[in-house]
Amino acid sequence: MNAIETQEHKDLREAVAALGRRHGPGFDRATLWAEAGKLGYLGVNLPEEYGGGGGGISELSIVLEESGAAGCPLLMMIVSPAICATVIARFGTDEQKRQWLPGLADGSLTMAFGITEPDAGSNSHRITTTARRDGDGWTVTGRKVFVSGVDIADATLIVGRTEDARTGSLKPCLFIVPRDAEGFGRSVIDMELQAQEKQFELVLDDVRLPADALVGEEDAGLLQLFAGLNPERIMTAAFAIGMGRYALAQAVEYAKTRQVWKAPIGAHQAVAHPLAQAHIELELAKLMMQKAAALYDAGDDIGAGEAANMAKYAAGEACVKAVDQAVHTLGGNGLTREYGLAKLIAAARVARIAPVSREMILNYVSHQSLGLPKSY
Numbered sequence: 150m151n152a153i154e155t156q157e158h159k160d161l162r163e164a165v166a167a168l169g170r171r172h173g174p175g176f177d178r179a180t181l182w183a184e185a186g187k188l189g190y191l192g193v194n195l196p197e198e199y200g201g202g203g204g205g206i207s208e209l210s211i212v213l214e215e216s217g218a219a220g221c222p223l224l225m226m227i228v229s230p231a232i233c234a235t236v237i238a239r240f241g242t243d244e245q246k247r248q249w250l251p252g253l254a255d256g257s258l259t260m261a262f263g264i265t266e267p268d269a270g271s272n273s274h275r276i277t278t279t280a281r282r283d284g285d286g287w288t289v290t291g292r293k294v295f296v297s298g299v300d301i302a303d304a305t306l307i308v309g310r311t312e313d314a315r316t317g318s319l320k321p322c323l324f325i326v327p328r329d330a331e332g333f334g335r336s337v338i339d340m341e342l343q344a345q346e347k348q349f350e351l352v353l354d355d356v357r358l359p360a361d362a363l364v365g366e367e368d369a370g371l372l373q374l375f376a377g378l379n380p381e382r383i384m385t386a387a388f389a390i391g392m393g394r395y396a397l398a399q400a401v402e403y404a405k406t407r408q409v410w411k412a413p414i415g416a417h418q419a420v421a422h423p424l425a426q427a428h429i430e431l432e433l434a435k436l437m438m439q440k441a442a443a444l445y446d447a448g449d450d451i452g453a454g455e456a457a458n459m460a461k462y463a464a465g466e467a468c469v470k471a472v473d474q475a476v477h478t479l480g481g482n483g484l485t486r487e488y489g490l491a492k493l494i495a496a497a498r499v500a501r502i503a504p505v506s507r508e509m510i511l512n513y514v515s516h517q518s519l520g521l522p523k524s525y
């Protein structure tokens with residue numbers, strides 16, 4: 150073991166990297182998902198009694214980072230095992246755990262996560278998706294946008310609020326909505342992204358749900374929500390670091406071999422230094438991601454909150470810069486389909502915007518970490 154990662158972590162990295170190399174950038178999402186699930190990688194953070202690996206977000210983030218570094222990131226890992234399964238494992242009933250966790254752990258079940266709304270956006274206090282008691286169960290009404298992978302997920306964990314929230318303060322409650330529930334409509338948003346997972350606008354038109362669709366307590370919402378959102382930020386950092394590493398590796402390889410003067414272009418410091426800088430920034434972001442994951446896995450939700458935000462910020466910025474520099478290093482080839490780097494320009498921006506934007510993290514750090522007045 151070294152100070153940062155155990156031997157098991159290193160072995161996991163190497164094993165996932167080998168799987169990633171076998172699939173590579175031309176990967177088929179469903180095939181890789183099934184294989185990663187079978188090998189135990191998708192449920193590495195989940196309790197052993199439900200078929201998981203008994204690890205934490207530290208291990209799960211290694212899986213996503215390494216698959217991304219091999220050019221085949223599994224985006225749905227950010228939501229299915231990291232948010233949804235974490236929330237169910239921590240707050241679900243025994244029946245919900247039995248029903249969902251083994252499948253989420255081995256990848257035979259997938260769950261999407263929907264919080265973003267058209268009129269709320271970054272201000273999730275304004276969400277209006279509403280759950281009303283209806284006999285034994287619930288009726289849920291509302292709209293969501295940009296929800297990833299709803300078509301390939303068996304259900305979506307929807308963040309709503311209870312109707313009697315008189316104070317207007319956020320009182321979220323979480324509902325498992327099956328993909329084919331009556332009144333649960335979805336339409337694809339036409340994104341400029343070449344990802345295999347699509348984003349959807351969702352309409353919940355009086356969706357009738359049984360009592361056991363509610364995950365956790367109706368009144369303990371915030372705590373439950375943050376239990377899932379910290380892993381989401383840590384996993385988004387892993388996604389960004391993996392993508393940044395993949396782009397950087399392509400650029401380094403190219404800079405070593407492309408020769409238009411006496412030496413390969415990588416001999417020019419104007420080419421080499423920005424790549425070195427990108428490497429340093431990705432490594433720094435990774436260190437913060439590891440800190441956030443270690444705090445989260447140790448049960449320190451508050452400490453993990455600050456670190457997870459910082460890790461997501463640092464990783465998003467490092468990824469955008471690494472991809473930009475990688476594209477530039479390849480000259481004209483950086484923009485060809487053949488080299489596959491130009492499409493990462495849009496993909497890298499996702500890590501700057503979602504699940505919480507760069508500015509909202511700067512707001513959080515200004516206010517929470519530095520004690521500056523709140524601006525909004």
Ligand SMILES: Cc1cc2nc3c(=O)[nH]c(=O)nc-3n(C[C@H](O)[C@H](O)[C@H](O)COP(=O)(O)OP(=O)(O)OC[C@H]3O[C@@H](n4cnc5c(N)ncnc54)[C@H](O)[C@@H]3O)c2cc1C
Pocket residue numbers: 228262263264265269270271272294295296297298342348499502503504505506507508509512525
């Ligand atoms: C590819 C992709 C996948 C996604 N997947 C999911 C998913 O699976 N589930 C889900 O629920 N959501 C998902 N999202 C949505 C994502 O979380 C939101 O896009 C994000 O939270 C930002 O919200 P918004 O787009 O409404 O932007 P807005 O909130 O409208 O913000 C627009 C701009 O204004 C800035 N801004 C807003 N408020 C402030 C402020 N107070 N101070 C300073 N600047 C501010 C923001 O930083 C941003 O630059 C996804 C988005 C993308 C792009």
